[in-house]
Amino acid sequence: GNSVTQMEGPVTLSEEAFLTINCTYTATGYPSLFWYVQYPGEGLQLLLKATKADDKGSNKGFEATYRKETTSFHLEKGSVQVSDSAVYFCALRRLAGGGADGLTFGKGTHLIIQP
Amino acid sequence: GAVVSQHPSRVICKSGTSVKIECRSLDFQATTMFWYRQFPKQSLMLMATSNEGSKATYEQGVEKDKFLINHASLTLSTLTVTSAHPEDSSFYICSASLGGFQFFGPGTRLTVL
Numbered sequence: 001g002n003s004v005t006q007m008e009g010p011v012t013l014s015e016e017a018f019l020t021i022n023c024t025y026t027a028t029g030y031p032s033l034f035w036y037v038q039y040p041g042e043g044l045q046l047l048l049k050a051t052k053a054d055d056k057g058s059n060k061g062f063e064a065t066y067r068k069e070t071t072s073f074h075l076e077k078g079s080v081q082v083s084d085s086a087v088y089f090c091a092l093r094r095l096a097g098g099g100a101d102g103l104t105f106g107k108g109t110h111l112i113i114q115p
Numbered sequence: 116g117a118v119v120s121q122h123p124s125r126v127i128c129k130s131g132t133s134v135k136i137e138c139r140s141l142d143f144q145a146t147t148m149f150w151y152r153q154f155p156k157q158s159l160m161l162m163a164t165s166n167e168g169s170k171a172t173y174e175q176g177v178e179k180d181k182f183l184i185n186h187a188s189l190t191l192s193t194l195t196v197t198s199a200h201p202e203d204s205s206f207y208i209c210s211a212s213l214g215g216f217q218f219f220g221p222g223t224r225l226t227v228l
Contacts, residue, residue, distance in 0.1 A: 041221075043220050043221040044210075045219070046216060049216075089159070102149050102151075102164055102174070103149075103161065103217060105160075107156070107157055107158040108158060
């Protein structure tokens, strides 16, 4: 079946540090890949996405590249801010294309940025 | 835009009672909504897919008679936990599909005593 594995947290960094959160997946076919962010007390928000191999999703300084050869979708940011403190979820959608289908999530990585 | 609400945000009930959780898309219509469950320090697990005007599709291992889903309109889906027990205590999250993306509600914390 489908699964998503992401690095365990919490991850604690200083402001302006470089961030990498690893995510690998197992899936049949060609899934779409997502990163969601959950700020304290709020619902999940879509951070970025990629729908095919070698696609790079980017938003708010965050980037992730869909690597089919390594089945990975690692999240990166060059210089983190205190406001980036949140829980980050890597996820995949089973169907390629725009079909409405449920997501498979990783366990989430709690990111803490210290001033 | 694309706001999804859930009600209630928290509920505490006695064992054996039923609890209804509402999920609403506030500014768009959603043919498809999803229900997830999240245990502490665990990932969100898809429970079921709710389609307006038809029966919900449940994931393997999820009891459909335990978790009743009704998608009565394009903006409302409800999840009823019937005869709740302490092991049903969890964080329940819904999402609504729009343009191939899912927009999530803030979640409902259910505690069964």
